[in-house]
Amino acid sequence: MSILPLAPPAAPLLPDARGYFGAYGGAYVPEILVPNLLELVQAFDTARGDPAFWREYIQELATFSGRPTPITALPNLSKMLGGARILLKREDLGQTGAHKINNVIGQGILTRRFLKKPRLIAETGAGQHGVATATMAARYGFDATIYMGAEDVERQRPNVFWMERMGAKVVAVEDGARTLKDAINAALRDWATNVQDTHYVLGTVCGPHPFPAMVAWFQSVVGLEAAAQLAADGVKPSAVYACVGGGSNAIGIFQGFLAQNDVELVGVEAGGKGFGVGEHAARLAGGGGTPGIAQGYESLFLQNADGQMQETHSVAAGLDYVGVSPIIADLAQRGRIRAERASDLEVVEAVRLLMKHEGIIPALESSHALAAAIRAAPKLSPDKTLLVNLSGRGDKDIFTVAGALGDASWGRFLAKKAQEMQGG
Amino acid sequence: MSILPLAPPAAPLLPDARGYFGAYGGAYVPEILVPNLLELVQAFDTARGDPAFWREYIQELATFSGRPTPITALPNLSKMLGGARILLKREDLGQTGAHKINNVIGQGILTRRFLKKPRLIAETGAGQHGVATATMAARYGFDATIYMGAEDVERQRPNVFWMERMGAKVVAVEDGARTLKDAINAALRDWATNVQDTHYVLGTVCGPHPFPAMVAWFQSVVGLEAAAQLAADGVKPSAVYACVGGGSNAIGIFQGFLAQNDVELVGVEAGGKGFGVGEHAARLAGGGGTPGIAQGYESLFLQNADGQMQETHSVAAGLDYVGVSPIIADLAQRGRIRAERASDLEVVEAVRLLMKHEGIIPALESSHALAAAIRAAPKLSPDKTLLVNLSGRGDKDIFTVAGALGDASWGRFLAKKAQEMQGG
Amino acid sequence: MAEPLPKVGLMGHVIADYPSSAEVRRMIAVMAAEGVAVIEIQIPFSEPMADGPTFLAANHQALAQGVDYAASLLLLREAATAHPKVQFYLMTYVNVVYKRGWQRFAAEAKASGAVGVILPDLPFELAFAFDEACAASKFANVPLIPPNCAGARLDALCRRAPLSTDLIYAVARAGVTGAASAFGQNLAPFLRSIRERSPARLALGFGVKLPEHVKALRGLADFAVVGTAALEAHARGGLAAYTSFWRGLAAAAKAPA
Amino acid sequence: MAEPLPKVGLMGHVIADYPSSAEVRRMIAVMAAEGVAVIEIQIPFSEPMADGPTFLAANHQALAQGVDYAASLLLLREAATAHPKVQFYLMTYVNVVYKRGWQRFAAEAKASGAVGVILPDLPFELAFAFDEACAASKFANVPLIPPNCAGARLDALCRRAPLSTDLIYAVARAGVTGAASAFGQNLAPFLRSIRERSPARLALGFGVKLPEHVKALRGLADFAVVGTAALEAHARGGLAAYTSFWRGLAAAAKAPA
Numbered sequence A, B: 001m002s003i004l005p006l007a008p009p010a011a012p013l014l015p016d017a018r019g020y021f022g023a024y025g026g027a028y029v030p031e032i033l034v035p036n037l038l039e040l041v042q043a044f045d046t047a048r049g050d051p052a053f054w055r056e057y058i059q060e061l062a063t064f065s066g067r068p069t070p071i072t073a074l075p076n077l078s079k080m081l082g083g084a085r086i087l088l089k090r091e092d093l094g095q096t097g098a099h100k101i102n103n104v105i106g107q108g109i110l111t112r113r114f115l116k117k118p119r120l121i122a123e124t125g126a127g128q129h130g131v132a133t134a135t136m137a138a139r140y141g142f143d144a145t146i147y148m149g150a151e152d153v154e155r156q157r158p159n160v161f162w163m164e165r166m167g168a169k170v171v172a173v174e175d176g177a178r179t180l181k182d183a184i185n186a187a188l189r190d191w192a193t194n195v196q197d198t199h200y201v202l203g204t205v206c207g208p209h210p211f212p213a214m215v216a217w218f219q220s221v222v223g224l225e226a227a228a229q230l231a232a233d234g235v236k237p238s239a240v241y242a243c244v245g246g247g248s249n250a251i252g253i254f255q256g257f258l259a260q261n262d263v264e265l266v267g268v269e270a271g272g273k274g275f276g277v278g279e280h281a282a283r284l285a286g287g288g289g290t291p292g293i294a295q296g297y298e299s300l301f302l303q304n305a306d307g308q309m310q311e312t313h314s315v316a317a318g319l320d321y322v323g324v325s326p327i328i329a330d331l332a333q334r335g336r337i338r339a340e341r342a343s344d345l346e347v348v349e350a351v352r353l354l355m356k357h358e359g360i361i362p363a364l365e366s367s368h369a370l371a372a373a374i375r376a377a378p379k380l381s382p383d384k385t386l387l388v389n390l391s392g393r394g395d396k397d398i399f400t401v402a403g404a405l406g407d408a409s410w411g412r413f414l415a416k417k418a419q420e421m422q423g424g
Numbered sequence C, D: 001m002a003e004p005l006p007k008v009g010l011m012g013h014v015i016a017d018y019p020s021s022a023e024v025r026r027m028i029a030v031m032a033a034e035g036v037a038v039i040e041i042q043i044p045f046s047e048p049m050a051d052g053p054t055f056l057a058a059n060h061q062a063l064a065q066g067v068d069y070a071a072s073l074l075l076l077r078e079a080a081t082a083h084p085k086v087q088f089y090l091m092t093y094v095n096v097v098y099k100r101g102w103q104r105f106a107a108e109a110k111a112s113g114a115v116g117v118i119l120p121d122l123p124f125e126l127a128f129a130f131d132e133a134c135a136a137s138k139f140a141n142v143p144l145i146p147p148n149c150a151g152a153r154l155d156a157l158c159r160r161a162p163l164s165t166d167l168i169y170a171v172a173r174a175g176v177t178g179a180a181s182a183f184g185q186n187l188a189p190f191l192r193s194i195r196e197r198s199p200a201r202l203a204l205g206f207g208v209k210l211p212e213h214v215k216a217l218r219g220l221a222d223f224a225v226v227g228t229a230a231l232e233a234h235a236r237g238g239l240a241a242y243t244s245f246w247r248g249l250a251a252a253a254k255a256p257a
């Protein structure tokens, strides 16, 4: 039996006719964008109806991105912690080092096959979706412009460098909070301006319909694979953990287990530095988010009573987002997903533990899920299994992690290199 | 049919009783190390005789490192260049981003099963073998000390950072040329001092017997996989390209095709800046190397008439090595391997092309093989296929590549980060 | 001898209490004095996805200065009282309305003196609840129609208009507010296609910056909507520049051809 | 009344033309004058894998100063001529010998006045060709025997000795030259195990630094090999310190117990 899911999810997550999942979703965009969205809905419908499309998608992920990604046990960590065993789904091993590549390849094939537009735009937070988009654009011959909050450009400069090397134009967005939401606004503005020739490669399960459904469909490969892998080993997880920025890696892995009601699905949000406004990005856990409509969709947002979006914070650029997927919001409301938060400190500690004891360098984003599992495992019996989606690798976070750990020789090294580059 | 090679190579590359492959090899070490080498020979023999060992090895690579790695076609590059099609074997997608992990996992299991020593040492050039060793040591619970030429510590600081985070001690070797060969000397000195409790995880197919044979055996997984993958697709490559530092990724992939005499095997060395002493690291191509005995083995070395080793240079830290595998030297002498060189400039251009047109960021080392294939492809007919071993990913090279391309915003970014770290 | 060119009305725009609560009131007075017939008051929003750099920055600046929903409605109330001959519309993004509540917003806006609201990010398929609230308050939810809207969708948008008001806001080009003008050959047929479908008054915005743009709309639209260009004139030369900017447009709107 | 403790000979070491070609000749003269019986002259090598930091740096320094094979053999020739009572051995790494050619090296070294050569990185299994060359030139390939050598391998190493010379170089501890001393309880049994297997003269090196180390070897070995400690004495205080260093060792080597 192949681990690669050769068929798409049997029951894809699809919204109602208005693009709603329960109380959340929709497509709240300027009218100018409606034809593009309708065209995209149609392309997505066509893709879903054509088994060859999914096969091409999976084949490309297999040959270009090394799917299936493995599931890795953490014997040392489990021994240290006691309690439930923790397993990782290794999205960090994919091309570009994160789950983002799945969605991007899917949209790339869709654009090439159906939309036939020569230009792509994308927003990016941690830079991972931007790098993935730049990668796909280079490979499929699209022009690409990536919008990235100016603050994230600072936090994730190596990713900016690689995007540019792959031929993408990176635009630092200086508006608003200068993070992911502002990059999404900027991308939407670009799209509204260049409706004819441009496809917007949205990077997560947010934004106007059909993006949430479509990105969820592409990311289902993670969950379908993981479910097949665990089933092949005769393992049934008691819970599945994933970090939630927009929600794509979470929805991706959850789809393997949605129908198994005794598998708990835990979405872990950025607890940041505390519970105050601007100190975290927890929209679900702790009830920080309230219903609203922004960035093209209705969901829970961190906003004030007037509907103005608030500042957010996370040590992980990719979780530092003001809204959350309508699909996640709906599943949380229906009790199918439990939301938790992990603080910056817990996350840096989880990174440290995984590096030190298992030799794996996790992304700060993914380490939120790991931190929550680390918290939970000791309280559970050893015959339980927790599956954690390791959505990305941490190489990109060297500047943040080195800063958080106060690595002096790294600081000296940077000073020297900076001097060399100025001198040379 | 599984692509993962569930059985080891049917005809492993083994030396004669004295540890020689033809005219090259042996074990030229202080007598104090002889018992360790004999013990290692025995452990390697036992491992080879035990099918369960190989299965455990492959299983670990599958679940921890995501093997099999895919083979990726390069449609755009092939279209631009014309001529033969180029395929990449994607070792860059493995855990830690290079083929080095294969050998390291193998030696880790061997140490745990048979040698039962608590401490590991390793040399490293580009830092990839060091990171791989630190990774394995963290995962298997060994103490690890990594010797790294001081110049390489400078060139590959991010890798130093990660090694330390994974709990390894990194020693900057200030002797001699301050590169890989000096790190090997330092590791041998440590081993001679700590014979009882330490295993030396040599990172390439060099050093005293049984290292070349053993590392080649572990790296054969690359070639066995690639051969099975191509066979499954009904493709027969006309040539296989691999860069040659010590030679482990080359010997690894070549082993899938050694028996097929009509498949040309091309080892690509560092052509560096020119043909003068100290300007390159081409021991075979161009005849720079002469027979000698150093670093524990007899092979071709870049040395003067008195037998003093010469300075070497390569833009790629991992190829900047004075000797070459006795197995490669032997196969080259017997005409089975053809040696070529690629210059620093050609290599940076190959990196640029692969990023720009295929969205893949290759290691500078691996890009030597790619550069040679790019040179060759246009002269061949389109029904030919060239297989290139993409031994590693290029993320680690950001400082070098950004420098070579003169990226000003990267320079400013470094200056700012350095200041932050000094201030904070 | 040519027919005398029909006049075109002017429709202006301010962001509530921007650049300050005093200055915006003076700007409204200038517009009223120069004969601007319709004024949009924008309630600032943190995510103004349809606005270009000038309005984007102004939205954020206003919010940073503490402008909120209450202050915006206060401005509306005072302006409507001070300038009874001007028609006032609110402009904002759907979340501001949604957070207030569809009915409450429509009722409060109407009571404060607005004829209707312009919401660039509320497509009509999702406007059902708000349209009901508007109807109950006799308040307009002004449709925005971009040039790529055609066929059945254009029919539907135009059919909607009379339900809620007598004004349609046609968008001259793709993109956001404040970007370059693009009054191409397609403008006239585009506006005609709306006219054919709806008896509503027709405003055209996005890229109306110069007297010649205004003049070009005579006979094609009922109102020329001028936003960014006016704010930029103010930024360059304060109230004096603002006044002469509007005076120039007003001349173009009604001078003999 | 205890037996009078037997004497032990001293074996010294220099790196060719290090720190300079003049000074090394003076150092050899000092050793000869102080009664050092055997002197190793090391031909510098770029990869001295058995040497610790002091000799490692000295090897590289000598090479940087241009010391080569020819200069090293010239030093040997002059020293052997100047000090006929001292036995000279060469010490280097196998590559230096290999590049010269096994036979040519043995012949040239012998002709220049060396009794044999010490090669730390040429295990006996791989020394067949060189041993033949040595035999042809009546030149010694001195075996090095570390403390972890036992059983059949120790037998083989000891059996080899007389083939090529009458000297065995026993290594006191694991590791490289210049590291800490480790004269433990196992030293005597280790040396005895060699004595039992071979009639060769027995030198002990690696960690012999102080007069008490030398004294401890009386009755156990024929020669105490002193390398790094002497070079460090010279580095600290030049020829004067060097002289008094050797004088101290010489006293310990023969003074009544």
Ligand SMILES: Cc1ncc(COP(=O)(O)O)c(C=O)c1O
Residues within 6 Å of the ligand: A098, A099, A100, A125, A126, A127, A128, A129, A203, A204, A205, A243, A244, A245, A246, A247, A248, A249, A250, A317, A318, A319, A363, A365, A366, A391, A392, A393
């Ligand atoms: C590694 C990684 N994980 C998670 C996320 C969060 O996104 P999502 O919630 O859509 O998976 C990001 C976003 O950049 C990411 O890079």
Ligand SMILES: Cc1ncc(COP(=O)(O)O)c(C=O)c1O
Residues within 6 Å of the ligand: B098, B099, B100, B125, B126, B127, B128, B129, B203, B204, B205, B243, B244, B245, B246, B247, B248, B249, B250, B317, B318, B319, B363, B365, B366, B391, B392, B393
């Ligand atoms: C990515 C990569 N490729 C190749 C090499 C060269 O080593 P080898 O010739 O043993 O494959 C290195 C060494 O560090 C490396 O990191």
